[in-house]
Amino acid sequence: MTEDADGIPSVGATVHDTARDRVGRVMGHIGPYVQLRPLAGGIEWDADPNHLRPLTPAELLSARVAEANARSRQQR
Template identity: 90%
Template sequence: MTEDAGGVPAVGATVHDTARDRVGRVMGHVGPYVQLRPLAGGIEWDADPNHLRPLTLAEVLSALVAEANARSRQHR
């Protein structure tokens, strides 16, 4: 995960918000918070950068597959 000089994840990074137990993509920064959006899109949420950890490539792929599976079950 690319971080800025302050250790905040860069826009586009995929992270796990440990406070909410959710995976999201960094969309921006406002004040002390990082804005995250679910990988499949949706409503952004604010996260404390101290509760974010980078995902490994395997974790990113697993999260994307889980999102795709959830979408496929909704259209039945």
């Protein structure tokens, strides 16, 4: 996970929001919060950067497989 000088994840990074137990992609930053969106799309939510952690390689793989599966179900 790439971060800026303040330790906030960069736009496009995939992180785990430990406060909500959700995985999301960083879409932006507003004030003290980071905006995350579910990998398969959907409504963004605000997250406290102190509650974000990078995904392990296994978690990232699992999240990407789940995203691909969700896309394949929508295209039918």
